[in-house]
Amino acid sequence: MPQEQHGPIASRLLLGKALQQLRSEAGMSGAEVAKEMGFGAAKLSKIERGQAPITKADLHLFFEVLKVSEDVRPTLLELGTQSRRPRRNRTNTSEQELPGKNFERYLGLEEIAIGVKDWHPYLIPGLLQTPEYARALISANPLLLPDQVEYLVELRKERQHALHREAEPLQLWSIVEEYALRRVIGGKQTRDGQLRHLLTMGQKPNINIQVIPDSAGAHAGLDGAFAILDAGNHLPPVVYIDSRGMNTYVEGVTDLAMYKATYDQIQSSALSPVQSAAVIAAILEEPE
Secondary structure, rough: OOOOOOOOOHHHHHHHHHHHHHHOOOOOOEEEEEEOOOOOOOHHHHHOOOOOOOOOOHHHHHHHHHHHOOOHHHHHHHHHHOOOOOOOOOOOOEEOOOOHHHHHHHHHHHHHHHEEEEOOOOOOOOOOHHHHHHHHHHHHHOOHHHHHHHHHHHHHEEEEEEEEOOOOEEEEEEEEHHHHHHHHOHHHHHHHHHHHHHHHOOOOOOEEEEEHHHHOOOOOOOOEEEEEEOOOOOOOOOEEEEOOEEEEEEEEHHHHHHHHHHHHHHHHOOOOOHHHHHHHHHHHHHHO
């Protein structure tokens, strides 16, 4: 059981998974445990899926119903405490409503993840965006107020800290279309700053950036962007799809295998990291 500090969303996911495992090991159904605890099965299901926090009193009741060993309780109680804390970004700004509330789950999954395989045909992925690029991109949404734009820019910067962790930095495999590199978002200065940032980040040992050249033609990734998140032993792998603000999660074994195979096929159409860096550098050298 992890001892490190986690944000509230990640803590809910980890605690929910642990409680579900304890219940399964006890040979009890969700309905049976919920009945013993005095609430509906739907509430317990949300807790186990990490969609809702559990109160300290309910967590102690869960321990008693399942006769949970005393030696594992402190870790679970600490996760429970972390899961109930209000989420704040690194600028201490209170969390605002996010477009697509289901995106919160992605934030938790990404925090826990040891590896992310990301594919995006149109844009530079969020984990590699500069603040200027992110601000120009997010500002294009007419429904967002200026303070919401700044909050989301800060949130994107906060997510990127996972790439720089001293202990086990996030392993990132990112594939983009050459079109995404050439697309001028926020003006040429912002676009070029973004490309230089990619060259810098691509030198880190935990980051691989690959480009599918325009000459590749049709390939397996034309259906749209997705990311595969690997949380190691903490949680099963998940595929995340963001389409027009609709956040979808793919978790079935068969579907996961399909997306992993698709990613491998996309990667086979991409240039190597060294060749990709050369393409990025060449775009920077092109005359206006």
